[in-house]
Amino acid sequence: MKVAIIGGGASGLIASIIAKRQGFDVVIIEKQDRIGKKILATGNGRCNMTNLKLLADNFHTSYKGNHFLPIEIINLEKTLEFFKDLGIIPYVENNKVFPLSKQASSVLDVLMLEINRLNIDTLLNSKVINLIKKGQHFEIDLVKEDKKEKLIIDKVIVASGGQAGVHSDLTIYNMLKDLGHEVLPINPSLVQIISSSNYCKTIKGIRVDCEVSIYRNNVCEKKEFGEVLFTEDGLSGPAIFQISRVASICKKNDESCYVKLDLHPEFNKEQLIQIIYERIDKNPTNSLEQLFIGWINKKIATVIIKNSNVGNINRLCNELEYEEIERLVNSIKSLRFDIVGTRGFKFAQTTIGGISLDDVNLETMESKVLKGLYITGEILDVDGDCGGYNLQWAWSTGYIAGKIR
Ligand SMILES: Cc1cc2nc3c(=O)[nH]c(=O)nc-3n(C[C@H](O)[C@H](O)[C@H](O)COP(=O)(O)OP(=O)(O)OC[C@H]3O[C@@H](n4cnc5c(N)ncnc54)[C@H](O)[C@@H]3O)c2cc1C
Known part of the structure; x- marks a missing residue:
């Protein structure tokens, strides 16, 4: 036969x-x-x-x-x-x-x-x-x-x-x-996702280990912990591949989609506020940008400062009000990227x-x-x-x- x-x-x-x-x-x-x-x-x-x-x-x-x-x-x-x-x-x-x-x-x-x-x-x-x-x-x-x-x-x-x-x-x-x-x-899956958030370019090439959550129509669909690589127009890396099928489906259905990165999942908000106060106490004359040196990648810190609406990177860190520190912590724990789709089949590892x-x-x-x-x-x-x-x-x-x- x-x-x-x-x-x-x-x-x-x-x-x-x-x-x-x-x-x-x-x-x-x-x-x-x-x-x-x-x-x-x-x-x-x-x-x-x-x-x-x-x-x-x-x-x-x-x-x-x-x-x-x-x-x-x-x-x-x-x-x-x-x-x-x-x-x-x-x-x-x-x-x-x-x-x-x-x-x-x-x-x-x-x-x-x-x-x-x-x-x-x-x-x-x-x-x-x-x-x-x-x-x-x-x-x-x-x-x-x-x-x-x-x-x-x-x-x-x-x-x-x-x-x-x-x-x-x-x-x-x-x-x-x-x-x-x-x-x-x-539709493509296990693929890079594309973001319309304009700070992608600023941080492209940087890798971080973090917790990634993807939201479909404002509901969290999936969480992953792992490496994320920032690219010119979005996000890549193993943790992103794992959540990319949600982005692909949202794109297909024309649904809203965003990703939140928790850059410090091991600390809760109160612990991070405490860490920031300790850093301010030790080096009160540091600028906002200098506050993060040795802790968070400099370019990512710039994005966090900008997103938190706490003023210029050159502002003195000891001028920060409690609410402003809270906003910085919110950005560290939920750095948001609006997602508009994924890269095509050519760049994907599998097919939905x-x-x-x-x-x-x-x-x-x-x-x-x-x-x-x-x-x-x-x-x-x-x-x-x-x-x-x-x-x-x-x-x-x-x-x-x-x-x-
Ligand atoms: C870059 C990359 C990395 C990956 N890494 C992993 C990994 O590490 N682990 C994992 O589990 N999965 C991985 N995958 C996914 C995995 O490779 C595929 O899911 C798997 O190979 C599918 O096997 P398949 O035999 O169904 O198809 P394929 O392996 O794609 O084989 C199909 C074959 O059919 C041939 N063909 C198609 N049409 C015709 C035709 N008309 N006539 C004759 N021949 C035809 C094609 O040329 C091809 O050789 C990866 C995929 C990619 C693209």
Whole structure:
């Protein structure tokens, strides 16, 4: 029985190995000049392949059923066992799992070694443009180096990925839609967010560890603690990536959105007021700007002073009234950035939305619309948090589909 896998990314590669090990005749069809290119870019070149804490809440979808089922079936242990057998020794940092070599290329290398050992066919530079079912078989139209070709196949696994990253296009989404699948609106996630607050430019390039809260229509939707990087037009960094799906959804729905940074979550307001009074007592002739030296980054301190409406940075700090100190503390604990959207798919790590899980049997990953067709990975309506969750979704769904049940 011949199985074609559309897309040689994380999900397609694992699916190809499992299918071939079951005895199927497998061909991977990949539009790029090599398979697994995106894996090399994951985890900043280290490949954060999964996470020790896999919870349903780390995976987001519009589906109302148990979207976590694929991860329950091919769980952390089974995933790690698969990779350990291929030679990957896991290395854990804050629950995030990487290969001990700390090289994303190791993950791709072991998959390719197994693909070569199993003699799996690979068609490179081959873009699938259409798929139809004729009787018991599928006909796949592809373009290989400007020439059209047709493949006759028994089973098809679609693992063509989402829209995040540089080489994405909508061909397969449209193809699956034409075949009768519902495609839920797609938006970028795990991406930088864009702010209209004019002080971004002043503090661009600075990194801080802080607590980030994102507000949708004035209600706090999510809080994260971690590193934030200020950019020319907004905010980036791991903590921002984790809350970026809220910004993306607000933009889509035209809802108000802002982020508040607590630069000192370890202190309450009273403690911070106390700290400021102690600093004023020790150096009463310091200016407002000098009050923060050695404590808060100078450029951020300028923004805090400006936002608090306490006068010029050169004003003497011992002139501050209690209410003015309170305002400074409020700025330190809730530095606000108005959010107008996110950067585009090219800069994102994953895709919100995609093929509805209502159209897929999550025990097998087979389409409920077209028998013999399986759909896996990021093209489905699931986006994971930052921390190895998106690859785990790709591994689990690909592994299950590869069993061809
Ligand atoms: C920069 C970056 C860093 C990331 N880091 C991490 C990380 O550390 N941990 C984590 O969990 N997730 C990470 N992700 C997300 C993760 O890489 C993806 O969610 C995952 O690779 C999705 O796997 P996939 O197989 O579904 O799709 P992909 O890996 O995107 O593979 C799809 C493949 O299909 C091919 N294809 C598409 N259309 C066609 C067609 N018409 N014909 C033939 N071939 C086609 C594509 O060229 C591609 O090779 C990162 C993403 C990016 C962009």
